Amino acid sequence: MTRTKVGLVGTGYWARQVHAAALAVHPDLEFVGIWGRDRERADEAGAPHGVPGYDDFDALLAEVDVLAFAVPPSVQSELAVRAAEAGKHLFLEKPIALDLASADRLVAAVDERGLSTVVFFTSRFVPVWENWLDSIAAAGVLGGRADWLSSQTGKDNPYVGSAWRRENGALWDVGPHQLAQLIPALGPVVDIAGARGVGDLVHLILTHEGGATSRMSLGQGMPKSAVRFAVEFYGEDGWSSQPEDPRDVGKAYARAVDELLANIAAGETAHRCGVHFARDVVEVITRCEAVLGRR
Template sequence: MTTPSAPNTPLRIGLLGTGPWARNTQAPALAGHPGVRLSGVWGRRPEAAEELAAAHGTKAYSAEAGVDELFAASDAVAFALPPDIQAPLAVRAAAAGCHLLMDKPIATTVAGAREVAGAAERAGVASVVFCTLRFAPETARWIGEQAALDGWFTARAQWLGALYAPEAASEYAASPWRREKGGLWDVGPHVLSVLIPVLGEVTRVTAAPGPSDTTHLVLRHTSGASSTVTLGLGAPVAAAGVEIELRGEHGVVTLPEWGDAVGAFHGAVDALTEAVRTGVAHPCDVRFGLRLTELLAEAEARAGAETRADAGPPPAPGV
């Protein structure tokens, strides 16, 4: 449990990462938050760190020693890094006494996620995992309203991106980890962060591969409800979109539109600040991030088994 901080004291938050996500979302949200002081920017590329830091009036840090210097100058750190670079740095940050504002997924291995959760628990630091829909004001309110109701029967969710369509020309398409792990790991956390608070913990996962990087999931929840989920980044532009629908005793409800990512990240900063101030853990913390990683790893393994089954047995030796 975290030690409550002094009221009205700006939280010094350092930013790790200088890519498009950091440039477009985290940096402007942190620099513009009234309860936060952006204490610095660290990047693996010194010139990128210098450029992003200068754009927001803060100090640039780079190279190995710079990470620890940023930790020392910060109360908390926000991450805009690939998950398997983020995870070991988060362990170091927690050991240095920094609260954690992590991107999803917190790691792409269960072992890596467990190390982060363990480090945060040992250090007693607060943590928040930035699942966009949990913190965008419009969708956060909707999730809370549906979670307060009983009697949900089933849910259907689709999150299809067109990141790799030639006409999309997205700067996020260049991400190696995203291309390797696909929509399951990139947008799966967003969908699960909606379904679990409303329908309950996932007790059973079935998964099958679809076209391109698409993965189809069937989930069973502790409430007794089931949900079906389709996730992918390689859809045609005309097929892309996000839908989450709940059906139950109260009828049919659908996820509302939400604002921009900067506003949602602002909400995540608010959540971390509140957890630091009160010492009360947020539901979407690194322990929840660990659970998401466990579910995604299980789904990946099950979908992989289906792919191998479709391919048939390997050829006999010498054939």
């Protein structure tokens, strides 16, 4: 069986620890190489997996069928359009862009060429959580809440130096993860209210199509004693909380890649976590930001 040729765009922590590690061992992939602006860093990222680094994006593009991205959203949205215009299938990170116009350009480029895409909303590729979401949606619940309150302030945190996270805050970084669970369960967001707290802390109340409501609290500068991760829904049968599961990011990534490859083989462009859904998430976050005001 011919393996699908894949390249990776990005040389940072997430690119090395998650993307490269998973791409290198996937049995149906031929890992071609890693692109980065700094050739030395690209070579260093590829060395553990025996693949070369590239500092010429078009050179890597010419060698692959699929490109995986692990770069800041503003970089991803530009380079992914170029990849789509070259006819490459895409494995993307959330958010796919930091503004709606860029997200729309990417969707248009993908649609024009009939490409397959998957966006790595991690929780949507953990089977026990995905099955739970399906059951929640089928039950017709009244509302829900999603909290992501983390502490990324320590000097040992791998994301502490991430400029795009620092500039755009928890709303753009972890908001997509929570929306990727609220929207499938409760429906599209039709109205938003909210307020800012200390630092990047935000509180949002969402009204969904059909009348269900949800609340999100997002922040990444919390004291360690206040860290909280929770997704919960309520209805006539009471509250239902996201099942406990030791989230294995590597397994979730492999499942997402499997689904992308299956779609490519079938000539299928639709996916529950494809660019169309990811574009809608960007739209909701953009509307949230308009309600909250820029930081």
